[in-house]
Structures are given as C-alpha cells and as structure tokens.
Amino acid sequence: MGFFIAQLLTGLANAGALFMVASGLSLIFGVTRIVNFAHGSFYMLGAYVGYSLMQVLPGMVGFWTSILLAGVIVGLIGVIVEICVLRPVYRAPELFQLVATFGVILVIQDLTLMIWGAEDKLGPRAPGLAGVVRIMGEPIPKYDLALLAITPFVALALWYLITRTRVGVLVRAATQDREMVGALGVNQSWLFTGVFFLGCALAGLGGALQLPKGGADLLMDFNILTAVFVVVVIGGMGSLPGAYLAAVLISVLGVFGVTYMPQSTLVLMFVIMVLVLMVRPYGLFGRPEVAGEHGQVGEPERPIKPAGAQVRMIVAAGLALLGLMPLYGSSFALVLTTDILIFCLFAASLHFILGLGGLVSFGHAAFFGGGAYVAALLVTYADTPMELAMLLAPLGAGMAAIIIGWVCLRLTGVYFAMLTLAFSQLLWSLVFQWGEVTRGDDGLVNIWPSSWASGTTVYFYLSLVICVGGILFLRHAAHAPFGYALRAARDSARQAEATGINTKRVQWAAFALAGAMAGLAGGLFVFSKGSVFPNELEIARSFDALIVVFLGGVKTLAGGVVGGVALEGVKDVLTRFEYWRLALGVLIIVVVILAPDGLVGTARKLAERTGLLRTPEDSK
Amino acid sequence: MLEIAAVNSFYGKAHVLSDLSFTVARGQVAALLGRNGAGKSTTMKSIMQLVVPRSGAIRFMGHDLVGLPPHRVAKLGLGYVPEDRRIFTDLTVLENLEVGRQPPRDGTVTWTHEMLFELFPNLAERRHNRGKEMSGGEQQMLTIARTLMGNPSFVLLDEPSEGIAPVIVEQMARVILQLKSEGLTVLLSEQNLHFARAVADVAVIIEGGAQKFHGTLAELNAHPEIRDAYLSV
Numbered sequence: 105m106g107f108f109i110a111q112l113l114t115g116l117a118n119a120g121a122l123f124m125v126a127s128g129l130s131l132i133f134g135v136t137r138i139v140n141f142a143h144g145s146f147y148m149l150g151a152y153v154g155y156s157l158m159q160v161l162p163g164m165v166g167f168w169t170s171i172l173l174a175g176v177i178v179g180l181i182g183v184i185v186e187i188c189v190l191r192p193v194y195r196a197p198e199l200f201q202l203v204a205t206f207g208v209i210l211v212i213q214d215l216t217l218m219i220w221g222a223e224d225k226l227g228p229r230a231p232g233l234a235g236v237v238r239i240m241g242e243p244i245p246k247y248d249l250a251l252l253a254i255t256p257f258v259a260l261a262l263w264y265l266i267t268r269t270r271v272g273v274l275v276r277a278a279t280q281d282r283e284m285v286g287a288l289g290v291n292q293s294w295l296f297t298g299v300f301f302l303g304c305a306l307a308g309l310g311g312a313l314q315l316p317k318g319g320a321d322l323l324m325d326f327n328i329l330t331a332v333f334v335v336v337v338i339g340g341m342g343s344l345p346g347a348y349l350a351a352v353l354i355s356v357l358g359v360f361g362v363t364y365m366p367q368s369t370l371v372l373m374f375v376i377m378v379l380v381l382m383v384r385p386y387g388l389f390g391r392p393e394v395a396g397e398h399g400q401v402g403e404p405e406r407p408i409k410p411a412g413a414q415v416r417m418i419v420a421a422g423l424a425l426l427g428l429m430p431l432y433g434s435s436f437a438l439v440l441t442t443d444i445l446i447f448c449l450f451a452a453s454l455h456f457i458l459g460l461g462g463l464v465s466f467g468h469a470a471f472f473g474g475g476a477y478v479a480a481l482l483v484t485y486a487d488t489p490m491e492l493a494m495l496l497a498p499l500g501a502g503m504a505a506i507i508i509g510w511v512c513l514r515l516t517g518v519y520f521a522m523l524t525l526a527f528s529q530l531l532w533s534l535v536f537q538w539g540e541v542t543r544g545d546d547g548l549v550n551i552w553p554s555s556w557a558s559g560t561t562v563y564f565y566l567s568l569v570i571c572v573g574g575i576l577f578l579r580h581a582a583h584a585p586f587g588y589a590l591r592a593a594r595d596s597a598r599q600a601e602a603t604g605i606n607t608k609r610v611q612w613a614a615f616a617l618a619g620a621m622a623g624l625a626g627g628l629f630v631f632s633k634g635s636v637f638p639n640e641l642e643i644a645r646s647f648d649a650l651i652v653v654f655l656g657g658v659k660t661l662a663g664g665v666v667g668g669v670a671l672e673g674v675k676d677v678l679t680r681f682e683y684w685r686l687a688l689g690v691l692i693i694v695v696v697i698l699a700p701d702g703l704v705g706t707a708r709k710l711a712e713r714t715g716l717l718r719t720p721e722d723s724k
Numbered sequence: 725m726l727e728i729a730a731v732n733s734f735y736g737k738a739h740v741l742s743d744l745s746f747t748v749a750r751g752q753v754a755a756l757l758g759r760n761g762a763g764k765s766t767t768m769k770s771i772m773q774l775v776v777p778r779s780g781a782i783r784f785m786g787h788d789l790v791g792l793p794p795h796r797v798a799k800l801g802l803g804y805v806p807e808d809r810r811i812f813t814d815l816t817v818l819e820n821l822e823v824g825r826q827p828p829r830d831g832t833v834t835w836t837h838e839m840l841f842e843l844f845p846n847l848a849e850r851r852h853n854r855g856k857e858m859s860g861g862e863q864q865m866l867t868i869a870r871t872l873m874g875n876p877s878f879v880l881l882d883e884p885s886e887g888i889a890p891v892i893v894e895q896m897a898r899v900i901l902q903l904k905s906e907g908l909t910v911l912l913s914e915q916n917l918h919f920a921r922a923v924a925d926v927a928v929i930i931e932g933g934a935q936k937f938h939g940t941l942a943e944l945n946a947h948p949e950i951r952d953a954y955l956s957v
Contacts, residue, residue, distance in 0.1 A: 284812075287794045
C-alpha cells in the first residue's frame with residue numbers, strides 16, 4: 105500500500121512540468137491557431153537558464169528566484185520569437201507557421217549548444233528540500249512534495265487568470281473569433297504577443313522546476329514535446345482542466361509503467377491516448393474543431409492542371425541529365441543524388457495527402473521508417489532477397505497506413521495531425537524498446553542489395569527508375585478521378601459527400617497509397633545505406649518531410665520534389681559546418697517569411713508578375 | 725460624419741463594390757438598402773476594414789480609415805454589429821459585454837450594464853447564461869449591447885432585423901430610435917423596406933455594388949419606380 109502511494113505521489117509530482125508545458129501549448133494554439141512545435145525548446149531553455157541563474161543566486165531564495173526568473177526570461181524570448189518570426193507569417197496559409205516553428209527549434213538547439221555546451225547539466229538540489237520524507241515507510245523526495253504543492257497553485261492561478269480577468273475573457277473570446285475581437289477595438293497583435301509570453305513563460309517555468317529531478321540536456325525539447333502532444337490531445341486542445349488531468353494520468357501511469365512493465369513505458373502512453381480518443385475523439389474536455397470557423401480565410405485553391413508541353417520538356421531534359429549522371433558525376437555525387445531521389449519520393453508521398461488531400465500528417469516517418477524496417481527485418485530474419493523485400497516494404501507500410509488511417513481519419517485538422525504523430529511515435533517506441541527483435545538503438549545492419557544491384561551506378565539507376573516512377577504515379581493519381589475526389593473532399597467535404605463521394609474512404613485510400621509510397625522510399629533507403637536505425641521513425645524525420653512540402657509549396661504539384669531537392673542539397677552543404685542547425689533554422693525562417701507560398705508557389709507568382717507566365721485569368 | 729468615396733472592394737477576384745460613394749451626416753439614421761448580394765455587408769466590412777478596399781477613400785470624422793487595422797477603426801468610435809451576430813458562444817452575457825468594453829469617449833454616451841439591461845431587458849435575466857444558450861433574438865440583442873459597450877459615436881448595424889421574430893424586430897426598431905435620441909449616428913443595412921421606413925431618415929440604395937439612390941425616405945416614397953427597380957423581388 106505504501107509503495108503504491110509513493111508511486112502515485114511521484115507520478116503527481118512529475119505531472120507538474122508536463123502540465124505547465126502542455127497548458128502553454130494549449131493556450132497559444134487556442135488564440136493564435138499555431139501549433140507551436142518549438143514549445144519543447146522553450147522548456148529546454150527554461151532548464152538551462154534556470155541552471156545558470158542558480159549558479160549565481162545562492163540559497164533557498166536564490167533557487168526559487170531563479171525558477172521564477174527563468175520563466176520570465178523564457179517568456180521574453182518567446183515574445184521576441186513571436187514578433188520577429190511569427191508575426192510576419194500569421195496571414196500565410198494555415199499550418200505554414202509550423203515550418204517557422206521548426207526553424208525556431210533548430211536555432212534554439214544550436215544556440216543552446218553554443219552557450220551551454222554539449223554536456224548534460226546536473227540539476228542542483230533544491231536548498232532545504234534535499235532529503236526524503238518517509239510516508240508509510242516509503243521514501244519520498246522532499247522536492248517531489250514541493251512540486252506536488254506548487255502545481256495545483258500554478259493551475260489555479262492560471263484558471264483564475266483565464267476565467268476571472270479581462271485578459272482571460274479576451275483570450276477566450278479570441279480563441280473563438282479573433283477577427284470579431286479586433287473589430288470590437290482590441291489590438292490582436294498584443295493579445296497574441298501576450299499569450300505567447302504566457303505560454304512560453306509556463307514552458308520555461310516547467311523546465312526550471314524540474315531541474316532538481318532531471319537536470320538539463322539537449323534532448324529535452326523533443327522528449328517533452330511528444331508527451332505534451334499526448335497530454336494535449338488526451339485532455340482536449342484548449343482545455344486547462346483537461347491538460348491537468350491528462351498530465352496527471354500520463355505521469356502516474358508512466359511511473360507505474362516503469363515499475364511493472366519497464367520494457368513498454370513509451371508504448372503505454374500512446375496506447376492510452378489511442379484508447380481515450382476511441383471513446384472521446386476530441387479528448388476528455390475538448391470540443392470538435394469546426395471547420396471554417398471565423399478567423400483565417402486563405403486564398404482559394406487554384407485548380408491544378410497537367411504539365412504543359414514546356415514543363416514536360418524541362419522535366420524530360422532534367423531526367424536525361426540525371427540519367428547521364430554516371431558519365432560525368434563522381435561516385436559521391438551519385439550517392440548523394442540517390443539520397444535526394446529517395447527523399448523526394450518520401451516527400452512527394454506526404455505532399456500527396458497534404459497538398460491534395462488537405463490531411464496534415466505529423467507522423468509520415470512511420471511509413472518511411474516502417475518500410476525500411478519491414479525490409480530490414482525480412483532480410484535479417486528470413487534471408488529475403490532484396491527484390492522481394494523491396495516489394496514487401498511498401499506493402500507492409502501500406503498495411504500500417506490502412507490501420508493507422510482507420511483510427512486517425514475519424515478526426516480532422518490538428519487532432520488528426522497530432523494523432524498521426526502519436527502513432528509514428530508509437531511505432532518508434534516499439535522499435536526502440538523491443539530490443540530482442542529490432543535490436544533497439546543498435547539498429548539492423550548488413551542489409552545489402554543483391555549482387556547485381558550492389559554497384560553505386562546500378563543502384564543509382566534502380567533508385568532513379570523507382571523514385572521517378574513513383575512520383576509520376578502519384579502525379580497521375582492526382583489527375584485521375586481519384587485525385588479529383590480527393591481534392592473535392594479537401595475543399596468541401598460536405599459538398600463532395602452530396603455529389604456521392606465517400607470522402608472518408610477516398611482519404612483513407614489516399615493515406616494508404618501515400619504510406620505505401622513512403623514505405624517504398626524506405627525500402628530503397630535501407631538497401632542504399634545497408635542499415636536502419638530507429639531515428640528513421642523519429643519526429644525529426646517526419647518534420648523533414650513536412651518542411652520540404654511546405655517549403656516547396658503545398659498548393660503546387662511540384663512542391664514536394666522541388667522542396668526535397670532544395671532541402672537535401674542545402675543540408676549537404678550546411679552539415680559540413682559545426683552549427684549547421686542554426687544556419688538551416690535561420691534559412692527556413694527566412695524562406696517562410698519571404699516566400700509564404702513556398703518555393704514553387706512564389707516562383708510562379710513572380711513569373712506571373714513579370715509576365716513570364718500567364719495567370720489563370722489570362723488564359724480563360 | 726462618414727464619407728465613402730469611390731470605394732472598390734474585392735473578395736478574391738470578385739469585384740463586389742464598384743465606385744461606391746455616399747455620406748452619412750451626424751445624428752442621422754441611414755438605411756443601406758439593396759437586394760441579397762448587392763454588397764451591403766461588404767460595405768459594412770469595408771468601413772470596418774475587415775475587407776480592405778482596393779481603391780477609394782473612407783473618411784470618418786476627418787480620419788481616412790483605409791488601411792487601418794480594424795481595432796484602430798473601432799477605437800475611433802465606430803461600432804460594428806455583424807450580420808451573422810458572431811457572439812462568443814462559450815462566454816456568458818456579461819463576459820461578451822466585457823470583450824466589447826472600451827474606455828469612455830468624449831462626445832458620446834458611456835454605456836453601463838444597467839443602461840444596456842434597461843434597453844434589452846431580456847439580457848438582464850440571462851446575464852450569467854452562455855451565448856450558446858440564448859435564442860436568435862437574444863443573441864442579436866447581445867451583439868448590439870456588446871458593440872455599445874465600446875461607447876461608439878457611430879454604429880454600423882448589418883441586417884438587424886434578419887432572422888428574428890416580428891415582436892423582436894419591433895423592439896429593434898425602438899432600440900435604434902433610442903440610440904438616435906441619445907445622439908448616435910447609425911448606418912443600418914436592410915432588405916426590409918418596411919423596417920427602414922420605421923427608423924431611418926435617409927436611404928442609400930445599392931445594386932451590384934454601386935449606388936443607385938441617395939435621398940430621404942420621403943423622396944424614396946415619392947418614387948415607387950426606384951423601389952420597384954432595386955428592392956422588390
């Protein structure tokens with residue numbers, strides 16, 4: 105009994121930081137409609153800033169002052185980010201701001217590395233709260249008890265702010281209809297900035313508060329982000345009580361999980377989330393997102409059309425150039441181009457569901473890494489030849505997509521996105537923790553192509569044929585009736601239903617197709633590298649694809665491919681520098697601000713303005 | 725007090741207002757009349773800068789509004805009551821009023837909750853109810869009350885009589901006359917000529933986003949052919 109209570113208390117104590125970060129994310133999303141991916145980074149900054157302050161400020165007063173100051177400082181950093189990075193892109197198409205927050209993640213990662221170094225920081229003990237208290241014979245750290253007391257206080261203060269003050273009323277009003285709030289004389293810009301301050305300060309506070317328990321390290325940002333997404337989705341986007349309850353639920357179960365099933369702690373979290381969402385699709389306290397709620401109205405989608413003769417010729421010339429590459433390129437160039445080709449197919453498959461289907465998936469790596477692992481496992485355990493493994497990779501990934509799609513497509517918008525992320529994390533944690541089969545972090549190695557395809561040149565041609573074929577196939581599907589139905593479902597689900605399209609089934613099929621294509625790319629990938637590691641399933645991998653699609657241009661057909669070439673090319677150059685993340689992050693932010701329609705979209709607009717290309721009206 | 729001069733507004737590629745011009749004098753109740761799709765709501769939104777006109781000028785008490793953010797327009801004393809009400813359904817009546825609250829303004833009435841509850845007795849009973857628990861007519865009253873909390877000197881009412889019960893339409897008419905007697909200037913858009921006759925001093929008729937008539941209601945009554953051409957179904 106005592107042990108049980110001790111576990112419960114530890115879980116409740118752990119819930120504190122999680123709740124603060126989650127409520128901050130939730131608040132920011134409610135008002136600005138931005139899913140702030142950089143929220144984990146602010147949490148990490150809170151820990152590092154708090155750590156440095158605690159070195160300077162001594163004693164008990166110093167300790168608590170440091171934590172408060174860390175919150176304020178991180179809040180101010182959040183304000184800078186909001187004003188410099190997000191303000192210029194509020195009017196950009198929905199979710200485009202995501203890419204900007206990816207950029208922020210990279211920048212903060214490298215700045216933290218620069219300032220504090222790569223070594224983990226051991227959190228200082230809280231003065232006066234160092235020992236343990238025995239409760240029913242079980243030792244409970246005193247600091248845990250302090251956290252237990254602090255968290256409800258923070259939650260209450262937040263609750264008071266939101267429900268009882270003018271600021272809170274404005275925040276809730278803006279969550280529902282920010283344009284109307286502006287028309288009533290409230291300056292939205294400052295409301296946004298204020299909410300950003302509050303949200304980031306909460307994250308910073310959370311990071312500083314957990315210092316004595318976990319210290320500070322450079323992986324904190326992504327580690328908490330997943331848990332925070334799970335909490336927000338379980339609790340319901342925008343609900344503070346929901347965030348609190350879910351944070352407690354996840355933390356307590358996490359603690360018990362470590363005791364009773366240490367092999368599956370990560371998996372457990374996602375299983376719980378999926379179970380909750382099956383029963384309550386919008387979380388415990390969430391409300392359905394109403395499509396087309398007042399606020400953001402983007403430019404109407406342009407119809408896409410098959411490439412004209414001119415474009416076809418350019419593409420053919422490009423392909424010819426690629427085909428002749430072994431004649432003039434070094435073997436390094438061939439390997440790099442193979443990488444880019446594979447990545448383009450991966451990105452194109454995401455673009456297919458995102459651009460044409462309007463289904464924003466945050467977890468597309470599940471299928472890329474999934475395909476890679478299917479092939480690798482087949483080779484490792486069944487000595488499957490490459491040809492068969494490469495065929496089964498997309499099949500396996502497609503099957504996974506069918507199952508995951510079935511669950512995720514019950515939801516829409518940001519809930520869909522987060523659910524896909526959760527599934528990809530579920531897969532990642534399965535692979536990571538199921539060491540007996542997947543060899544966990546050590547990865548699966550010695551996955552080489554059949555002897556006929558083992559040469560760099562031959563494998564390059566193999567990749568070229570498969571990737572270009574796959575991309576052309578996706579393009580073809582976009583112009584087939586299936587593609588029309590998919591776009592109809594994106595633009596107006598109800599109207600599409602009314603014309604007899606089963607929108608959910610069309611989206612499901614598209615999701616499965618995209619999954620299979622990503623799996624194909626994964627299969628190619630594993631044989632080109634000879635190995636696969638869990639990081640091919642990671643969030644960062646999904647983000648890569650998202651960045652590429654948004655940077656290339658969601659609303660253009662070529663977006664995925666152009667973005668893929670651009671990002672992989674730029675990465676290849678940048679990764680030679682020490683602080684390449686910083687450079688890449690800044691570059692991403694700059695592109696987002698200067699080219700909100702993506703590379704292809706912006707190029708097209710420029711060409712139209714200068715008269716190089718005809719606008720749709722001219723050609724009517 | 726308000727001057728619209730050669731305004732052109734677009735929704736994407738659709739040209740909605742074309743060279744629209746008219747003026748509203750201080751203390752007047754002006755009715756903006758026209759059929760469905762004539763551009764009445766777009767006129768209202770263009771004044772508030774919720775739709776930014778591509779050309780033309782909108783002057784309010786000496787300020788050019790074009791290009792200002794909507795909250796600055798509201799701060800100048802223009803109160804906007806949208807056609808689709810847009811009350812905050814998750815907020816209570818009192819909280820909805822709080823969102824609209826602005827500091828007192830020289831030269832116009834400073835509204836208190838008590839004054840508004842006198843104007844709209846139904847709201848008084850429902851002050852702690854959430855917006856979504858109210859009837860259409862009550863929501864319409866709430867959106868007007870919410871706008872008045874900003875102490876505007878000029879009120880834009882977009883289709884105040886649309887979709888509400890006749891008895892409440894009558895109440896709306898009384899409210900508008902009351903606002904006029906308090907010295908407020910009102911521009912209301914209407915399809916219902918009968919309602920406009922009950923409250924308005926002058927009428928502006930638009931069709932296809934262009935002004936077709938601008939005069940007193942007496943003049944409009946004297947020319948039934950104008951009414952037949954632009955208003956009757």
